Amino acid sequence: xxxxxxLTLGYGRRTLLDDVSASIPAGALTALVGRNGTGKSTLLRxxxxxxxxxxxxxxxxxxxxxGLTPRRRAECVALVTTERVRIPDLRCRDVVGLGRAPYTDxxxxxxxxxxxxxxxxLAQVGMADYAxxxxxxxxxxxxxxxxxxxxxxxxxxxxxxxxxTSFLDLPNRYELCTLxxxxxxxxxxxxxxxxxxxxxxxxxxxxxxLIDPPQLHHLPVAEMIRSGRIERLxxxxxxxxxAATGRVEIR
Amino acid sequence: MMRHRIPLTFAxxxxxxxxxxxxxxxxxxxxxxxxxxxxxxxxxxTAPATAKxxxxxxxxxxxxxxxxxxxxxxxxxxxxxxxxxxxxxxxxLGISSGASLGVALFILGAPLLGAxxxxxxxxxxxxxxxxxxxxxxxVVIAAVGRRIRDIMVILILGMMFxxxxxAVVQMLQYLSHEDALKAFVIWTxxxxxxxxSGQLALLxxxxxxxxxxxxAVVKPLDLLLLGEHYARTMGLDVRRSRQLVFLSTTLLAGTxxxxxxxxxxxxxxxPHVARxxxxxxDHRVLLPGAALTGAVVLLLCDIVSKWLTLPVNTITxxxxxxxxxxxxxxxxxxx
Numbered sequence: 001x002x003x004x005x006x007l008t009l010g011y012g013r014r015t016l017l018d019d020v021s022a023s024i025p026a027g028a029l030t031a032l033v034g035r036n037g038t039g040k041s042t043l044l045r046x047x048x049x050x051x052x053x054x055x056x057x058x059x060x061x062x063x064x065x066x067g068l069t070p071r072r073r074a075e076c077v078a079l080v081t082t083e084r085v086r087i088p089d090l091r092c093r094d095v096v097g098l099g100r101a102p103y104t105d106x107x108x109x110x111x112x113x114x115x116x117x118x119x120x121x122l123a124q125v126g127m128a129d130y131a132x133x134x135x136x137x138x139x140x141x142x143x144x145x146x147x148x149x150x151x152x153x154x155x156x157x158x159x160x161x162x163x164x165t166s167f168l169d170l171p172n173r174y175e176l177c178t179l180x181x182x183x184x185x186x187x188x189x190x191x192x193x194x195x196x197x198x199x200x201x202x203x204x205x206x207x208x209x210l211i212d213p214p215q216l217h218h219l220p221v222a223e224m225i226r227s228g229r230i231e232r233l234x235x236x237x238x239x240x241x242x243a244a245t246g247r248v249e250i251r
Numbered sequence: 252m253m254r255h256r257i258p259l260t261f262a263x264x265x266x267x268x269x270x271x272x273x274x275x276x277x278x279x280x281x282x283x284x285x286x287x288x289x290x291x292x293x294x295x296x297t298a299p300a301t302a303k304x305x306x307x308x309x310x311x312x313x314x315x316x317x318x319x320x321x322x323x324x325x326x327x328x329x330x331x332x333x334x335x336x337x338x339x340x341x342x343x344l345g346i347s348s349g350a351s352l353g354v355a356l357f358i359l360g361a362p363l364l365g366a367x368x369x370x371x372x373x374x375x376x377x378x379x380x381x382x383x384x385x386x387x388x389x390v391v392i393a394a395v396g397r398r399i400r401d402i403m404v405i406l407i408l409g410m411m412f413x414x415x416x417x418a419v420v421q422m423l424q425y426l427s428h429e430d431a432l433k434a435f436v437i438w439t440x441x442x443x444x445x446x447x448s449g450q451l452a453l454l455x456x457x458x459x460x461x462x463x464x465x466x467a468v469v470k471p472l473d474l475l476l477l478g479e480h481y482a483r484t485m486g487l488d489v490r491r492s493r494q495l496v497f498l499s500t501t502l503l504a505g506t507x508x509x510x511x512x513x514x515x516x517x518x519x520x521x522p523h524v525a526r527x528x529x530x531x532x533d534h535r536v537l538l539p540g541a542a543l544t545g546a547v548v549l550l551l552c553d554i555v556s557k558w559l560t561l562p563v564n565t566i567t568x569x570x571x572x573x574x575x576x577x578x579x580x581x582x583x584x585x586x
Binding site: 045048049050070071072073074075077078079081083085087088089090091094095098099101102104106107108109154 | 467469470473474476477478480481483484485486487488526529530531532533535
C-alpha cells in the first residue's frame with residue numbers, strides 16, 4: 001500500500017535515511033521505531049507529502065505521490081501529528097468534520113453522508129458522546145482520539161500517526177493501539193505509526209519498521225525479534241532491551 | 252437554547268445594526284428627531300437643510316462606519332486564524348502602520364515632489380499607497396511569523412513596525428509644508444466623517460471585494476485552525492489560500508486606513524467579542540458574526556464620539572484595550 005524505493009531523506013547536509021526501500025502492506029498495523037532524531041517524523045511527513053525528499057520515489061496505493069494533486073493525496077493518506085491541537089470553542093464534531101474537507105464543496109458544509117462519516121468516526125474511537133464538547137475542556141488522551149477520528153473521517157486507505165501514544169498513560173496507550181490494530185485488520189487500512197513503546201510495537205503490531213541510521217529494516221514482528229536488531233539498537237552502557245521478553249534490564 | 256443560539260444571535264446583531272444605524276443618523280451637533288430622519292431618507296417632507304445633513308453627511312458617515320467595522324473585524328479574524336495568534340489584527344501587526352506610511356508618503360511626499368492632481372486621482376493615489384504599504388508589511392510579517400509562533404514576538408514586531416513608520420513619518424513631517432502637514436495630522440486622528448461621496452465610490456467596492464474574498468476562503472480558514480501541516484494533509488493548497496487571505500486583508504485594512512485613518516483595536520478585539528457571542532470557532536459562523544459585530548461596535552463608537560466630540564479612534568482604543576488585556580490574561584492562564 002505504501003511503497004518507497006531508494007528513498008533518501010535529510011535536511012541541509014545531514015542525511016537521515018540513505019537509499020532505503022520498503023513496502024508497507026494494507027490490512028496490517030506497522031510500528032515505526034528508532035532512536036531519537038533518526039528521522040521517524042521526517043519519514044512520516046515525507047510519506048504524507050509534507051516534506052521534501054532528496055532522492056527516490058514514493059508510491060501511495062500504487063500512485064506516484066508527486067503526481068497527486070493536494071486533494072487526491074488527501075483522499076489517499078491522512079496524518080496525525082504530535083502537535084497538540086486545542087482551539088477554544090471548536091467542537092469535536094467540527095474538528096472531525098474538517099477531515100471531510102476533500103469531499104465537501106467550497107463552503108465546507110457537511111452533507112448527510114459527511115455527517116454520517118463524522119458520527120461513525122467518533123463512535124469508532126469511543127468519543128460519540130463528546131461530539132458537542134469543545135477541545136479546551138478535554139484531556140490529552142481525549143484530544144488525541146478526536147484527532148484520530150478526524151483522520152478516520154478522511155476515509156483514506158493509508159493512515160500515518162506520529163507518536164500517537166506519547167501523551168497517554170499505560171492503559172490508554174494499549175487501548176489506542178488495540179484500536180489501531182482493529183481498524184487496520186477489520187477495514188483493510190494501511191496504518192503506520194511511530195512510537196517509542198517497544199513492548200507495544202512487538203506485541204500489538206503485525207510488522208516493525210526499524211530505523212538503524214541511515215538504513216531502515218521492515219520485517220514481520222517475529223522475524224524482527226529473531227534478527228536481534230532491536231537489542232543492538234536499543235541497548236547502551238546503562239540498559240539492555242530483551243526483545244523476546246520485552247523487558248528492560250539495567251546493567 | 253443551544254440549538255437556536257446562532258440564528259438568534261445573528262437576528263439580534265442584525266437588528267442592532269439597523270437600530271444603531273438610524274440612531275447614528277439622528278445624532279450629531281444638530282439633533283434630528285427619528286421621524287424627520289426617516290422623512291429625509293424616504294424623500295418625505297422636511298426642511299431642505301435637514302435633508303441635506305441626513306443624506307449627504309450622516310448617511311455617508313453611517314455607511315462608512317458599517318463598512319469600516321465589518322472590514323477591520325473580518326481582516327482581524329483572518330489574521331488571527333492565519334497566524335494562529337489571538338492577538339493578531341491589522342493594527343497590532345503593523346498592517347495599519349504600513350498603510351499609514353503609504354498615506355504619509357502620498358500626502359506629505361507628493362507635495363514635496365511638487366506633484367498635484369485632481370480629486371479622483373488623489374483618492375486613487377491615497378488608496379493605492381495604503382494598499383501597497385499594507386501589503387508590504389503583511390509580506391514581512393508572514394515571512395517572520397511562519398517561523399515564530401510566539402504571541403509576544405509578533406506583538407513586538409508590530410510595535411517595531413509602528414515605531415519605524417513613526418520615525419519616517421516624523422521625518423516627512425519635518426520637511427513638509429504647513430498645509431500638507433495639517434491634512435496629515437487630521438488624517439492620523441482617524442475619522443469616519445471625512446470620506447467624500449467620491450471616496451465612498453472607491454471604498455465600498457474595495458471593501459466589498461475584500462469581504463467577498465474572505466467568504467471565498469471560509470473553508471481554508473477552518474482548515475488552517477489546525478495549522479498549516481494539518482491543512483495540507485487535508486488537501487488544502489496553503490500557498491494559494493494564504494495569498495487570497497493576504498489580498499483580502501490588504502483590501503480591507505488598507506482601504507479603511509486610507510480613508511478613515513488608523514483605527515486601532517477593532518480588528519483585534521471584535522473577533523473575540525464575536526467568539527464570546529457565538530461560542531463557535533468555524534468561520535462559516537464566525538466570519539459573518541464578526542462582520543456584524545464590527546458594524547455594531549463602530550456605529551456605537553461613532554455615536555459616542557459624536558456625543559463627546561472626540562476622534563473615533565480614541566473611543567475604539569478605550570473600548571478595545573480592556574479586551575486585549577483580557578485576551579492576554581486568558582491565554583496566559585490557559586497555556
